[in-house]
Amino acid sequence: MSVRLKLTLSYAGFLMVAGVLLLAVVWLFLLRYVPEVIHTPESSSPPGFPGPSFIPDQGDLTRAFFPRALVALGLLLAFGLLGGWLLAGRMLSPLSRITEVTRSVAQGSLTHRIRLPGRRDEFRELADAFDTMLAQLEAHVTEQQRFATNASHELRTPLAITQALLDVARSDPDTDAHELVRRLHAVNARAIDLTEALLLLSRADQRTFAREPVDLSLMAEEATETLLPLAEERGITLETSGDITLAGGSPALLLQLTTNLVHNAIVHNLPDHGTVWVSTRTSPRGAQLTVENTGPALTPMLVSTLTEPFRRGAARIRSDHAGVGLGLAIVRSITQAHDGTLTLVPRPDGGLRVTVELPATQSP
Missing domain, CATH: 1.10.287 (Helix Hairpins)
Incomplete structure (x- = not known):
């Protein structure tokens, strides 16, 4: 029924x-x-007068x-x-x-909305919640489609370069083999870096990791020590500060997050004599990691797009250390996987200030 x-x-x-x-x-x-029974005496009324009135019983x-x-x-x-x-x-x-x-949604159309009129009751709340879910789902699908398109383009680029190098080498017998191997090695390394970044991004989105207490100050020190040669090569000064700052999460992912932030601050900096500040502290809302760097002036509109995949500063530039354009996208995914917040703010004097705030945890 x-x-x-x-x-x-x-x-x-x-x-x-x-x-x-x-x-x-x-x-x-x-x-x-x-x-139950009505007993009435016999009528004693004079002749010509009606008898007693009829009285009904239970029957x-x-x-x-x-x-x-x-x-x-x-x-x-x-x-x-x-x-x-x-x-x-x-x-x-x-x-x-x-x-x-x-x-309509089941047939693949995510643009439809219920928009139920009337007073707010249980049905109205259900319809509004469904509309909100559809809006979030549509935005997520759109983002995934854009990401898939960009990823396909980025993966196709090294393959196309490899194919071009091999075609040139096959048509020109006098090609320098050592130079060809060097260029193929660089292209292949870039393809490997991109693939590993995509895998890391997928792992962060799936939240398939165990949580344990992590000291963000140690992560900052390890990241700056790893990237110190790159900073010295570019004439960038690295400064770290902060006491023990414990957060709950994956040590590997949080180290990757810190490394990406420091690497991004070094690469997108002044041509020389730039500075990168890395600090950690415990705030009332949790553990906080801040990476700040000098650099060109950035607009709030541009900063709001920097966490999108395959964005590289003000444009889609390439250099020896420009990365694959997934650095801040990975930072955002790792932060969200740890139930944290990511804030990007342009500095008044140029450059960027990135703040990651994670739920604090107690030492084991």
Whole structure:
């Protein structure tokens, strides 16, 4: 049976029970004041005068009450079925609208919305929650499609370069083999870095890691020591500060997050004599890691797009250390996987300030 029919029968059944109870109360009330048998003396009225008035007993009341009660119950049943069917249809009409939108979504259209009118009730809250879910799902699918397109383009680039190098070498017998090997090695290394970055990004999104206390100050020190040669090569000064700052999460992922931030701050800096500040501290809301660097002036609009995949500063530039354009995208995914917040703010004097705030944890 449909939900509407079930509700109709429920309404009618409840109405019938209420009617039977009401008639039973009426019957008991009348029965209380009517004797079982009426004894009347023989008439002593003078000739020509009418005898005593007729007084009904319980038998007469029963014969008069029950047929009419059955008729009333029949009418009540018909009214309950008709009224219940109309009321159930009116109550379930929002579900019909929700069902239509759900079917459209099931066919692949994420642009439909319910937008249920009327006062805020349970159906309105359900429809609004469904619309919010559809909006988030549409945004996520759009982002994934854009990411897949960019990833395909980035993966295709090293393959196309490799193919071009091999075609040139095959057509030119005098090609320098050592130079060809060097260039192929560089292209292959870039393809490997991109693949590993994509795998790391997928791992962070899936949250398939164990959580343990991690000292962010140690992560900052290890990242700066690893990237110190790159900073010295570019004339960048690295400064670290902060006490023990414990956060709960994956040591490998949090080290990758810190390394990406420091690497990004070094690469996107001034041509020389730039500075990178790395600090950690415990705030009332959790453990905080801040990476700040000098550099060119950035607009808030540009900064808001830096965490998108395959964005490299102000443009899609390439250099020996430009990376694959997934550094800040990986930072964002790792931060979200650790239930943290990522904040990017342009510095007034140029450069960027990146703050990662993670839930604090106690030392084991």
